[in-house]
Amino acid sequence: MKKNILLIIPAFNEEKNILKTWETIQNFNKKNKTMYDVIVINDGSTDATEEILLEYDIPHIRLLTNLGIGGAVQTGYKYAALHNYDIAIQYDGDGQHDIRYIDKLIKPIVEENIDMVIGSRFIDKRESSFQSSYARRIGIHCISWIIKLKTKNKIYDTTSGFRAVNRRLIQEFSHIYPTEYPEPISTVYALNKKYKIKEIPVSMNERKEGKSSIHTWKKAYYMFNVILTILLMKKGDKHGC
Amino acid sequence: MVVNLRLFLILLSIILVVIILRLVEKNKLPIKYSLFWFLSSLVVFLVGVFPDFIGIFTGLLGFENSSSLVVCIIIGLLLLITLLLTIIVSEQKRKLLLLIQEVSLLKQKMDQNKKE
Numbered sequence: 001m002k003k004n005i006l007l008i009i010p011a012f013n014e015e016k017n018i019l020k021t022w023e024t025i026q027n028f029n030k031k032n033k034t035m036y037d038v039i040v041i042n043d044g045s046t047d048a049t050e051e052i053l054l055e056y057d058i059p060h061i062r063l064l065t066n067l068g069i070g071g072a073v074q075t076g077y078k079y080a081a082l083h084n085y086d087i088a089i090q091y092d093g094d095g096q097h098d099i100r101y102i103d104k105l106i107k108p109i110v111e112e113n114i115d116m117v118i119g120s121r122f123i124d125k126r127e128s129s130f131q132s133s134y135a136r137r138i139g140i141h142c143i144s145w146i147i148k149l150k151t152k153n154k155i156y157d158t159t160s161g162f163r164a165v166n167r168r169l170i171q172e173f174s175h176i177y178p179t180e181y182p183e184p185i186s187t188v189y190a191l192n193k194k195y196k197i198k199e200i201p202v203s204m205n206e207r208k209e210g211k212s213s214i215h216t217w218k219k220a221y222y223m224f225n226v227i228l229t230i231l232l233m234k235k236g237d238k239h240g241c
Numbered sequence: 242m243v244v245n246l247r248l249f250l251i252l253l254s255i256i257l258v259v260i261i262l263r264l265v266e267k268n269k270l271p272i273k274y275s276l277f278w279f280l281s282s283l284v285v286f287l288v289g290v291f292p293d294f295i296g297i298f299t300g301l302l303g304f305e306n307s308s309s310l311v312v313c314i315i316i317g318l319l320l321l322i323t324l325l326l327t328i329i330v331s332e333q334k335r336k337l338l339l340l341i342q343e344v345s346l347l348k349q350k351m352d353q354n355k356k357e
Binding site for chain 2: 060061062063064065067071074075078079082179
């Protein structure tokens, strides 16, 4: 059976990248006869992102104010639930993620009844040329260790924003989704609720334009926030969401 | 405790209660939130009326004199009120998030319908 697939692209001040991302997806769809739908969530951008989205008729939702990455992505899940999509994929608007991996990302959901598939840079290191900075890798490993401690599950690329979820998790996330640093926390939430998660190796590029959403001085706060939230989470509750 | 301080505390609590009552009357403060303020006023009032009680705790908790303990009690009440406010703000933040998401989704749907 044909699956309806939606790419959720959160965009905050992405005027330099968003058109390119959109064209890449369109070209890929044409060439491979895939039917990836797109919804860009314009998270209260203050640059020309909205004008570009309108000019090129890119499907998008303009949030009235900036909600942050969690609130933006959740809007995408709500849209996916509203329009009955089978699979929703988080996809970055800044050229970090590679569209050719989407097929691999979807496969476990369709064939193995997996609920969430995470595109990981660290499972097969040969796969990804871009491994991110040393300090950040330590942070990611640290979070990985704490997730293992809490849930007994090993997740390697805990902060990867390249992930696909099935219908059940679309429903779940459209109701409850962490606002601040959603990737590791939503993963733990899903694990606690006994959803099946699988990681597959992908390659990621370095960001082309603009800054990552995690700045230098925020890194310490990020670690503190994520670790404390995960440690306080109990099975089946809504901590951090 | 000095009589002046006692009088001041009693007066303070009475003024506080009057202000809160008027605010509730004018619908500027919901009963729900006024309760905590009434309790705070009551604490201040009791401290003023029964100084002996404070005297016992002053030595027990290691305060030099009872007026510092009174200051400490008031700071404690302020901390609690701040905590309460933080909880209320968080609650509102969550509701605002939901509201913005739903309105934005609706607007998108409207624009979509207009196009078709």
